[in-house]
Amino acid sequence: MSSESTASMRSPSPSLPYRSTGRLAPWAPRFLTVFALTLMAITVALCLPVWTGALSSDVLNAATPLVMWLPALVLVAVHLGARNPVPVMRWAGLGIRPAGRTSAVFGLLLAVMVLVPALTIAVTASLGLVGFAPSEEAAATAPMVAPMIVVMMAATLGEEAAWRGYLQSTLAPLGFWRSTLVIGAYWSLWHLPVAAAYWTDGRMDGREVLVTSVNLLLSAVVLSAVRYLSGSVWPAVAGHAMLNTVLVFAYSHLITSTADLPDGAYWGYALLTWAVWGVAILVLTRMVARRAA
Structure with a gap:
């Protein structure tokens, strides 16, 4: 066995090439199709009672940790059923080596999620x-944000081990941009049944559903970028937790409610938010490209 092969076996996660390197593994298309359809079917089934008015969306709030772990649970079940020839833990990028690089990416990500x-x-x-x-x-709430990030990571691990972990590794032959946009688009689509349940229950309006879908796609690029920069899925797990804590705190406690804005102000606010995300994406993806070079 060559030294390069030995090093590859010891690495905490598979190689993630920036540019396209060829076709997906032979087992990947069938696995991805079964995973995507199964996950969406289960999610729709969970949301259907809310759509029909049989249950309140409060049930979805209570079930949020379970819903966030659905991607990982479905992924493992489909992986075992298909007998995919890759180790789940390594393919999901659950290692942290090199620890120094992973820690540096954590710091970079925290700066992004605050800025x-x-x-x-x-x-x-x-x-x-x-x-x-x-x-x-x-x-009074601000000091609780940091510990809440740690608590939230227990839930976001269930999503990120699938999205920016296993799926990012599986789609890696497509290159950074194609794999990231495929994952981000499906991630955003997967949230739509839940958003539709809140819309049906009167807790979200149509413009909020649209803006949330775009926000998810933009933040997906950031999370994939930190997976590439670190070689580990853990910064993406933390980043996802920060989306649900740092950003929620800032927009819920520091400004007037955007839900009450007239359409002109609301869409102006949304466009400027997307522009700021665009700057963050530009900086991080340039770092990914430079690292690849």
């Missing part, structure tokens, strides 16, 4: 689209 809402709020508030209005609970 994105900070810049968004600063720009949109300065233009009068929203008001900078810290809530009465903001000061």
Whole structure:
């Protein structure tokens, strides 16, 4: 066995080439199809009682940790059923070596997840689209954000081990951009049944569903970028947890409610938010390309 093969076996995750290197593995198309259809069917079945009015969307809130673990559970079941010739843990990128690089990417990601809402709020508030209005609970809630990230990682691991872990490795021969956009598009699509349930229950309106779908696609690029930069899925797990804690805190406690904005201000706010995400994506993907070079 060559030294290169030995090194590959010892690496914590498979190689993730930046550029396309060829076709997917022979087992991949069937696996991806079965996984995607099975996961969507289960998700739709869970949301159907809310769509029909038989249950309140409060049930989905209570079941959120289970729903977030569905991708990993379905993935493992399909993997075992198909007898895919890859080790699940390694293919999901669950190693942390080299630890120094993974830690550096964690720090980079934290900076991104703080700067994105900070810049968004600063720009949109300065233009009068929203008001900078810290809530009465903001000061008391802020110290809880950091521990909540750790707690939330227990849930986001169930998604990221599948999305930016196993699936990113499986689609890696397509190159960074194609694999990332395929995963991001399906990730956003997978959230639509849940968003539709909240829309049916009156907790979201149509424009919120659309904006959330675009936000998911943009943040998916960031999460894939940190997987590429670190070689590990753990920064993506943390990044996903930060989306659900840092950004939620900032937009819920530091500005006036965007749900109450008139359409002009709402879409102006959304476009500027996407522009800030675009800057973050540009910086991170350039780093991915430079590392590949």
